[in-house]
Amino acid sequence: MSYDLAVWDGEQPRGDDAGAAFDELYERYLDSDDEIAELSSRIVAYVEALVERYPDDVASSPWASPPVMGEASGPIVYLLMSYSRAEEVSEYAAALAREHGLVCYDPQGETLRV
Template sequence: MSYDLAVWDGARPLDDEQAGSVYDELCARHLESDEAAAPPTPAVVAYVEALLRRYPDDIDGDTVWASPPVMDEASGPIVYLVMSYRAAQEVLDHAASLAREHGLVCYDPQVARLRA
């Protein structure tokens, strides 16, 4: 069982509904497309690197990530984080806070809401 979170580089949507629309468009364009994944933007790379300093994605060891390596889940302006459900609350809070520090948008698709 996993918990997912999307973080992207772009203007903060006005509300949860607009965020859901932006999320759907980014997923279709960058994560679900048959075309090759685009390199992540510098802001997304910096965010993922900072996140991994606290929660490494060592595939041979214990990790909070359900699908390491995390950078493989980044394409263009978006990264789709898939974490184990057991670690979700701790990781969610830190991931959202870190996104805010990096000027990124953090969206929780499970509840269709922007995170702080």
């Protein structure tokens, strides 16, 4: 079981528009059979900072689908974390997204993490 977050480079959507923005980005960049799109430099910097704190190449990794960079395409990264570490890791991931000027969305709760 995992807890998921989506982080993307773009304008902060209004509350009700967040789900539609996520769905569009997910379909276009993550659920497509097309080649992986060139990563946004802000997403690359974000993922690098995230895995510096929570490495994805160790046995104690909180990531359910490493490597984390492999879950990124274009302006979005989809983070899958083990449920047992979800509270700790998702709190940090959301705060880090804010620091990087990125949008953080919780697809389970269908809400922005601000």
